[in-house]
Amino acid sequence: MRVTVFTGSADGRAPAFRAAATELGRHLAGAGVGVVYGGGHVGLMGAVADAALAAGGEVIGVMPRALVDREVAHRGLSALHVVETMHERKARMAELGDAFVALPGGAGTLEELFEAWTWQQLGYHAKPVALYDVDGFWTPLAGMLDGMVDAGFIRPAYRDTLARVTSPDALLELIAGWTPPPAKWGAPPAVRTANWLHVRDGRLLLVRTRGRDAFYLPGGKLEPDESPVEAVRREVREELGVLLDPDGLREAFTLTAPAHGRPGQQVRMTCFTGPVAAGEPAPGREVEELVWADPASPPACAPASLMVLDRLAAGELPLPAG
Template identity: 50%
Template sequence: MTEPARPFTIAVFCGSSTGNDPVYLEAARTVGRTLAEQGIGVVYGGGHVGLMGAVADAALEAGGQVTGVIPRALHEREIIHDTVSELFIVDSMHERKLMMAELSDAFLALPGGPGTLEEITEQWTWAQLGIHEKPCGFLNVAGYYDPLVVLVESMRDRGFTHPRYTGMLRFSDSIDELVASFRSYEPPVRVAASPGSEMSNLAPVQP
C-alpha cells in the first residue's frame, strides 16, 4: 500500500511573542487558517506561544496538517505545542532549521525578531548557494518588512547580491498572493560573480 502524497508544505517563521499591535496576531491566525483551507501543510518551530502558536492553533482549528520541529532545550522549558499533527524533537537549532527546510516546499516569514530574520535569510542564502531551489516570502504586515525591502535593494544596487537572487524573495501583505507566487515559482539560473566579489565562490553560470 502506497503512502498518500505529501501536500504542498510551507515552513512558517515568526515571533515567539505577539508584538505590540493586534494586527500581527490577527495576521498570524489568518495565515494558519488560509493555509489549512487551501490544503497546505504547515511546518513551524513547535512552540505554543506568540505568533508561532497562533499560526499553529488556527491551522489545526481549520483541519490543517501542522508539523512542529523543536530543539530539546526548548522542549525542556515546556513551551512545546503538544497538540500538533506531528512533532520532531531535535538536538540543536541547526538541526531544527535543516529539518524544516527538508520538510518544506517554500518558506514564509511573518513579523518577528532576530531569530525570525536569521531563519528566513539563511534559507535565502541556501537558495543562492544551490542547496535548494525553494522560494522565500515575507508577509509584510502593516509595512513591517518595508525596511528590509530597502536593505535588499541596497545589497543589489551596491553589488553585494545579484538581481536574480533578490528575485528569489517575495514581499506582499496578502497571504493568498504569496501562496500563488510560491506555487508558480521558478528558480533563477544561478550566475557566477566577478573575481574577488563575495559571490565569486558560488556555482558557475549554467548554460
C-alpha cells in the same frame, strides 16, 4: 504541499500581527497546505499553529530538546520533531517544507529567513522564499536589501527572488508560479551517504523517517571526519536498533541520484552489505515506519531507493537473501 513559516514566540505590539498569523494558518489549512514551524505554543508561532489546527490542517513543529524541556512546545500538533541543536532545527524545517515565508518576528526569524534565502541562491534548494508583510513591517528590510544591490553586494536577479506578499492568496500564487533562479556557482556538491542493503525473501528493507513522505535505505549522511563504515553502523543502530558486524561489512556499490524533495541536489549513496551482530530491525529514534519492499510493487520511494529496487528486480544486487 507544506509551507515552512518563520515567525516569533512573541505577539509584537500591533494586533494586526496576530490577526495576520491567524489568517495565514487558517487559509493554508483550508487550501490543503500543511504548516511547518518552530513548534512553539506562544506568540505568533502559536497563533499560526492554532489557526491551522482548528481548520483541520496538518501542523508539524520542529524544536530543540532544550526548549521542549522548558515547556515551550505546542502539545497538540500533528507531529513534533525533537532535535538536539538549532542547526538541526533549521535543516529539518527546510527539509519538510516546499516553500518558506517569514511573518513579523525578531532575530531568530531573521536568522531562519536569511539562511533559507541564502541556500536558495547557492542551489541547495529550489524553493520559494517570501516575506509576509503586515502593516509595512518588512519595508525597512526591503530598503536595506535594495541598498545592498546598489552597493554591489547582491545581484538584482537574486534580490528579486525574495518576494513580498500581503495575503495568503498572494503567497499561494507565488508558490504556484515559482521558477527557481540558477545557482550562483552551479549545482552544489552531492550529499554523501552510507546505507545498508538488507534483503529477505526477495524484498528490500526500507525505512521512512518521521515527517517524510518517501522510503529510504537505512543509513544516512556522514558526520565530519567519519568513514562510510562508521556512518552506516551508527545510522543503522540509531534508526533500527541493529548492530552491524564491522568485520563483515562490505561495500557493494556507489550510485548517484536526485535527492528526494530537493530540486537540483544530488545524493551520492555508498551501499554496504553485511551481517547483523545483534538486534532485529525495528523503528528507532527517527524512524516512523519500515517495510520489506517488493520490487514489483514498491512503496513511495526516494529516487536512489527505486534504483536499488530496480537492481534487485534485475538480479543485480551483490548480496544473498537474508
